[in-house]
Amino acid sequence: METGYDTSPRRVGLFVTCLVDLFRPTVGFAAARLLEEAGCEVYVPVSQTCCGQPAYNSGDRADTAEIAKQVIEAFEEFDYIVAPSGSCAGMLKKHYPELFEGDPKWSARVEAFSAKVHELVSFLTDIRGVERVNAKLDAVVTYHDSCSGLRELGVKDQPRKLLASVEGVTIKEMKDPNVCCGFGGTFAVKYTEVSNAIVSAKTSDIKSSGAELLLAGDMGCLMNMAGKLRREKSSVEVRHIAEVLAGMTSAPPIGGKGDR
């Protein structure tokens, strides 16, 4: 391949993530469409549940390892495993190998699996060489960098690049888009007051950006920020970036419409 991109037809296992599966199927359909447009054949194993982060981040390694094995078994047959989430993709790619360090039976197997895992948007740009998308949306948007995608997987320019190719979209950066929104999985309910203070600072930056639509690549962060924006009666609406890139914005935004 001269370009360095893999443009061959490939079988991709879509790890849709538990939050997308249960709360926002639209993101799953959008991800599948983007993958198909990039020349991939999309598979959705029915045995997928969750990547195991709730257990992993609560110190329960045994349950995490069992869940990880289940994910690996369901997905290792594909050429690639793609998730519309930096956090879950980071879990599969960076943390699964740590779980099985020194395990002679699993370590090679998990390494092979993890090497094939990607976050959706960076997969499109960095692996498939996607330069632009065929989508249209008249909106001023701002993009929040979710922590795991940004710091574990280096997802930063890729979403902005594809967003810029959406007809009608104007990007207005918020102050400190790389600062955490305060979600942190179970953190948001275990330390709700701290989480609230952090997300309040975030929504303040979002509202000051002048954007009418907030985008990000992780449902957890999006539900947190959408929940806060709605509580604050803000007019800013919230969607997963895949919905915009796939041109699938007919469903109501996450958490419903903004206040006008």
Place this chain on the structure above:
Amino acid sequence: MEITSPSFKKNVHKALRDEQLQQAMRHVRSNFIQKRAAAADALPEFEALRDNARDIKNHVLENLDLYLERFESKVTENGGHVHWAATASDARGMVLDICRRVNAKSVTKGKSMISEEMELNGFLEKYGITPVETDLGEYIIQLRGEHPSHIIAPSVHVTMNQVRDDFRKAHTHLPKDRPMDEPESLLKEARAILRQKFMEADVGITGANFLIAETGTSIIVTNEGNGDLTQSLPRVHIVLASLEKVVPTLEDMSQIMRVLARSATGQEMSVYTTLSTGPRRASDPDGPDEYHVILLDNGRSNMLGTEFQDMLRCIRCGACLNHCPVYHAIGGHAYGWVYPGPMGSVLSPALAGIEKTANLPNASTFCGRCEEVCPMRIPLPKMLRHWREKEFEKHLTPPAQRRNLKLWAWFAKRPGLYRTGSRVAMRMLSLMGGSKKRLRKLPFAGAWTEDRDLPAPEGGSFVSQWNAGRRT
């Protein structure tokens, strides 16, 4: 100091309602971050220097006994004394013994987090010895009867108005109508008072940023010069240092120095870098008659060879605090023990026990910004997670939380049941969300809906719909 980490949530509640604190913390959020970024960007080799600094400290930790013994023999050769303290209480006793032997009434102190760990000030006072903090920030919080809320900027939680009030209350011998509007006038006032204390002190106590094995030198980096006066004017100089401060050579020290100030304050170097190698020699114009180094373990050697060993690379720059969204929100005191922020949430459980500090490693979003800026490349989130594992193993996790987690995991490991169970729950939530597509209150997840709505599920699971043939 009394450990209040078990009541972390109560501390947080108070901190979030403390207007003065919140005002002070806004300054941290903007200032430190920009300065560090500018300093790092200005140095093309900054990332390589971080690797190098990490490697130097890793080498030390693998050979710690060797370098500590080397350090001790060099200090002794130079006419100084090394004291090995297994616990904070041992170290306090050693300081007291020295002070009593020289009939010390007054002790000046440079900034030292180890002395906080030892709870030294209260201890000395109990024995009639007056400790005087000479770092401006430390002096301010000593007047206020507080502890540092930041490891390099101890009074970062205090506003200038508060300092003015504190000075008025403490410095009653000065005219009431003196001008105190400018920061400079406050600085001048503190300087004049401290000058007198420097002259009176019998013993000077400093911390150490580095100990050099090849020369037996202790080093402090400061911005105020107070450390120099603390250690060179009194008859006796006592250095308080924890074991892992040792590095092999002066060259190693200067390598790590290149990332220290840049990460801390964005300076290329701190204003003063002061090297102390033993007591005053016959040809020296000044310096102390006695030079003591108290090496404190206090649980650190137990970290060697464990998943927490990397934490001992820490050089106390404070970058992880400065970049932490949790620290920004609540300040340092809410953490409830000596070391706040991400580094503290890893170190405190090791030194004070996970039983009392379990809140700390849990109160993190794992955003990873601390690791991103740590000059020593300490994998802080990973170690926070390790502490959660210890907590889970020891069954210290709150029982309800553990039950919920186990129940969830039970379902997550059984995809068929998971699908059925979640379908029912999601349909309910979706109906409850109504046309607004969000829930304002949830009977079983009140913590979430206390401060924000819960976006309602769209309805139907993606996996089921996809496998039923639906594509949009």
